[in-house]
Amino acid sequence: MKVFGFLIILCSFGANAQELFPHNEPASSIPKNVIGIRTFGDSYNENGTQRNLAALRLMYGLTPRVSMMATGTFSNHHSKYLPSSLITHTHTSTGNTNYQTGSFPRGLKYPYRFNGVYFYGKYRFLTEDGKNTHYRMAAYAEYSFISAAHDETEPNLLDDTKGCGFGLIATYLKKHFAVSITSGLILPGKYSEITPDFYGGELHTILQYGRALKYNLSFGYLIYPSEYSSYSETNINVYLEFMGKSYQTAKVIQNDIDIKPQTELLLGSHYVEFHPGIQAIINSNMRIDFSVGVPIINKSFTRFYPVYMIGIQRYFFL
Secondary structure: OHHHHHHHHHHHHHHOHHHOOOOOOOOOOOOOOEEEEEEEEEEEEEOOEEEEEEEEEEEEEOOOOEEEEEEEEEEOOOOOOOOOOOEEEEEOOOOOEEEEEOOOOOOOOOOOEEEEEEEEEEEEEEEEEEOOEEEEEEEEEEEEOOOOOOOOOOOOOOOOOOEEEEEEEEEEEEOOEEEEEEEEEEEEOEEEEEEEOOOOOEEEEEEEOOOEEEEEEEEEEEEEOOOOOOOOOOEEEEEEEEEEEEEOOOEEEEOOEEEOOOOHHHOOEEEEEEEEEEEEEEOOOEEEEEEEEEEEEOOOOOOOOOEEEEEEEEEEEO
């Protein structure tokens, strides 16, 4: 009976492979008592320096409707402290201090660091099934214990910023085609540090990142096989994912002085990226993803382009 149940679960993964989007979670949930392991990473060139991120994710189907995930990340995206030229100050002959924000050289060498752990939970509250079609809706919540020296206002809970978020996912599948919309709010925490002051004493810096709204649209299509001959048959899926975000200006405080941001790194903005990808599902279980990301409306200042992503995932039935 357990073997039969296992086959049913694997078949369900294979049959709906085109909604296993490389970058966005679908509204469908992980079956109860199924464990998933996913390793993934991305890479881009920043003025001659290769920036890399590696992540390990554990996934679990707590109930038929509730899925849980925990992700740990390593990257060489940040130094131990904020760049010294991001927030600067000068002393005048009258004894006053002028504070300002500025840019800093890109492509600096940073060591690899363990950023922290990110948690994600999803509850599927709506399920409508028909012949060769289904519709799902889910609510999600996320929380990050990451507190890196992140030098842009745009929050990223997976790699850069501690804080929380929540939102909704709607996914529709019909035969070989799937489409999914994700929209949510990110409420980032603040970063603080104490560093020596060039003029003597210490600098107490607080950087409150901007709140953000994310809006992602994903399309998936099963291109092979056109008809299943066996559940061990390899699936090939192609994806088009549009990932957008709008975020507020950061709040910067140094030595209890509220500083008005001037650099574009700390000012509010918005952007939309385009991530075409391809995926192979092997034996209805092993999943391999690859995608390339480029900007189409404005750009994110947290990375350079193009961004390459690769991921490998597998499920285990308890």
